[in-house]
Amino acid sequence: MSAPTSKMRAVAMFDSLPSTEAEFLKDVEVERPTPGLRDLLVEIAAVSINPVDSKTRMRAGKQETPKILGFDAAGTVVEVGAEVTLFAPGDKVFYAGSNQRQGSNAEFQLVDERIVGHAPQGLAETEAAALPLVALTAWEALFERLPITEESTGTLLVLGGAGGVTSLIIQLARNLTNLKVVATASRPESQEWVKKLGAHEVIDHSQNLSEQIKDVDFVFSSWTTGRELELAQLMKPQSHLVLIDDPEQPNLGAFKQKSIALHWEFMFTRAMFQTPDMAEQGKILNKIAELVAAGKLISPKNQVLEGLNAATIMEGHRLVEQGKTIGKIVVRT
Template identity: 50%
Template structure:
């Protein structure tokens, strides 16, 4: 496969998503060239799309390694993988995709490509929230409040907290479907978004704007918040009286800055792959679409942007 070969891809333009052909990329030293079998859609896709400019979107994929860079040691051609990529590189909405091996995991053997593609970005975000930001362990106790419990990240926060910590996990949801989803994933209880419980130790927040004062009220002294959104003009002063810690979580930080511990994402994806194969954690796939083209991806984006998704929507290559 030479660098002069072309491949199908979908690019984001000012007029929407568009089918095109792009050159096949050449792997760098630590890169895998992956034949993409399925991709999932996340809020970051439409955030980047709204930023303008022609670009390939997509930050979740499952596929098969077809070539490797000279310094690759973790994978070989033929390996089935899943990963979320890096926001500073072209996305996964193409037939072939380059990704650094240090942020790639072994695809769970018990899942097909679509079910695996639903997981990486939300899994990394959830894992880093629990174990890098909150610094939890299997010995941790207390109460975790998971806002947006039926969303992609919330779904994984619930499962990983139940599997790997001793926390009491409370989700928030507003619809019966969302409540049932969160309970099925292992939440001990589910509350309404507007009736949050007091006396919690940790809050995971995908929607933080206008909520800091309420968080300060319901958190115990010394509690902690991890947020994944970026509301403008956030005032954290109400947290001071209780010495509450506020964390940001961005799962792209490690690949963006090539941090010395970047391989931690490979390791956590492999760990979660094992948890899935053991039956401890399950895929959050709820909707399958096909094929991977501009029309189908546009439909998937609209579903995610509606704000009513439970679980994840995945677009897979056309099934023969």
């Protein structure tokens, strides 16, 4: 039997090139990594493409060595670090990883065990790979940033309801709270998607929102730029807004008179700063897996591309950058 190779295939960037370039990502061969004390070495079976993949590519700049992108992944643990206690080789896992380490667009990846979950039982790896980043973002936004609990009532407005994160926001709010969930969507296919996920009502974000809804208690926004006055008009006094985007020159003063509370959600905070509660992300993923197994959540996977190579990952980046994706794009290795 031949000895295992120390090399692995991956897809990497070397500069912040636009997706109009023929080879803005490249196939490379790099050293297969070795686990640190709390690391898992995971053999990747599927990954999904997120808008943050494209944003990371365009912000990273020139690289002296190959920078591997990708966050979401599903796969099998093949090796563990000396201090790992939560997983063993052979375990099926899913996770969103860290923005401080090499990504999931590779045959193998290292990930800290504290931000990893056991993959949902009976779920295909392509379905599992679509979940972690959006599920963590949605969970943290609803239950950690906003003051929402299982007893919460009132109205939650979800902007851009057919996206990846919002697909989980709608489902979690419907299954775990008493909130009325109103989602925005502008195309017939996206309107059908959010209805399928459980939105009580759907309104059109291509029109003025404040003319379609009033007295909102909670708002989740992934596109806030230019909507500040509109949102302030439709929200109740002393209500709450959580956002995940990067508003350009935001008009925060629009929210002052109503004492509207603004909350930021950035899923990478815990891993980025090694916070004391970093292991909460693994616990959240295990809760998500239980909800999926119980039939209370469905994966936002909507399109599957074949082959973990530069051509396929580039196609995924181009699709995401169009801004019209329903659910998630997954790549099967």
